């Protein structure tokens with residue numbers, strides 16, 4: 001019997017569908033719908049989207065089915081200074097305390113502030129070797145798509161679903177369309193993984209991926225490091241995809257080998273044999289496909305208030321009249337008004353007050369190395385506020401071991417402790433109204449980094465060069 | 480969750496594209512550990528403006544929110560759904576929804592009605608012209624009706640979601656009935672899969 005060729009995501013999906021016995025199917029008269037019950041291999045939990053889920057469990061007298069497949073950390077609202085002291089913000093502290101109490105009550109491992117393994121959920125999962133190829137990974141955070149870089153189906157869920165996974169280790173899920181983003185050729189000099197995904201956004205807008213799980217493929221993707229692949233998959237949700245993933249290969253295996261929770265010895269060999277099968281079969285036709293060339297992925301920057309409002313740094317601010325669709329033209333004028341930008345203005349003429357290097361998009365060791373390489377031997381321009389926030393305790397430690405902290409500090413950057421920080425501004429790291437940032441995070445929504453704040457999304461290299469010149473810049477502008 | 484069969488009432492016309500969940504409920508409001516009290520955070524940055532549409536007297540007590548395309552994109556925060564419902568909305572109409580928002584809505588009984596862009600524009604103009612217009616969202620028949628405009632169109636909803644809406648069922652309970660199937664599946668997981676502890 002020959003099987004239909006399948007995509008990578010279909011294989012991972014099929015491997016996780018819990019077969020329903022006839023008996024329980026008949027006890028559920030709506031079981032003929034298209035939803036499959038998917039088994040979840042890894043559930044990441046943090047302080048902001050979990051308290052109501054644990055509360056729900058208690059109210060219904062339920063327990064956590066697999067605490068051993070669940071891991072928690074404190075990241076979203078933690079301060080990035082003086083983490084050894086109690087959190088000054090009372091409500092933020094209560095949320096962290098609640099997470100500690102809940103994880104203790106239900107027997108879940110939690111990495112608290114100050115622990116070497118604490119950090120942004122999407123940074124620590126891969127770092128600890130908890131995220132592996134072929135898995136299903138969920139978390140109450142939309143950037144769970146990051147873990148797709150390992151060939152996993154990984155997606156963000158809401159609090160009701162957090163409760164569902166805690167109670168049952170499964171989730172009913174509707175099948176998604178298959179989609180390929182194929183990027184052939186090579187990346188231009190000076191471009192990064194962030195520019196790859198911003199270029200994808202320039203193509204798709206914020207809704208191009210709705211209803212699909214997207215596989216990134218082609219030589220540009222194959223040549224990215226694991227860190228770069230995570231940056232790309234991280235922003236899948238920004239163009240609407242349910243999840244984004246990349247077939248595992250030698251780069252993936254090299255990254256994982258020897259990580260604390262990765263399989264070892266014979267189990268490792270067995271795992272790698274299974275993982276090598278995790279690729280899209282020859283002859284598959286995806287439901288949707290976008291083909292791009294690496295040359296499109298020049299350094300990009302967002303100019304508006306959603307990540308789809310993005311353009312090359314070498315270009316200018318668009319005119320609302322450039323859009324055929326009146327809704328989009330309106331959205332453009334509204335965004336320009338909020339961002340206080342004039343059509344026709346060169347991107348490089350945008351002056352910046354704050355530079356944020358961090359978030360689950362760009363806070364891994366490679367991102368910090370790249371930013372430090374740009375910063376080395378330069379000084380942050382007077383009056384510019386900067387924050388360099390490592391993604392985890394392990395990234396922080398590694399950066400210090402490599403002397404990156406010193407490079408940043410000497411150049412005048414503010415070196416912080418790990419957390420989500422100014423990505424969503426739930427802690428004291430916020431923009432003031434009217435302030436403008438160049439940020440390596442993933443969302444430039446109105447007020448995302450603080451009420452009235454204005455955000456431009458860029459790569460770590462561009463962020464570092466921008467801090468030094470005080471206006472939007474690429475590293476080449478420094479010489 | 481409470482059963483939802485018909486939502487009937489007046490409509491707030493929120494004429495904006497790309498209303499993301501950071502706008503629906505800014506992150507400052509996410510620090511609570513309780514599940515109630517989020518209505519105060521709904522669109523809190525926009526509501527300071529007295530001219531913001533939700534502040535207009537004629538829209539007080541409306542049960543339906545009508546928005547431009549890409550409503551609820553962005554963050555997975557279910558607080559966005561809670562805020563909308565706790566404020567008093569029972570249905571949202573938009574030409575396109577952020578998928579996680581739409582999914583979160585199905586867990587709480589908030590009806591998301593996806594309409595064609597053209598119809599969305601027509602409804603927006605009609606409600607702006609006459610704030611007293613009444614809409615009917617019928618979950619049983621899966622139809623959106625606006626008698627005054629002679630609009631009567633079908634909308635889509637997954638069969639199981641509809642079933643849960645009509646019966647007011649909690650889907651965790653439904654899944655727990657499959658506990659044996661889940662255990663059987665668990666026994667087949669490869670031995671190299673990691674544990675977190």
Ligand code: SF4
Pocket residue numbers: 075076120121122141142143359360361419420423424441442
């Ligand atoms: S860094 Fe930002 S996007 Fe990433 S998990 Fe934290 S809040 Fe979410």
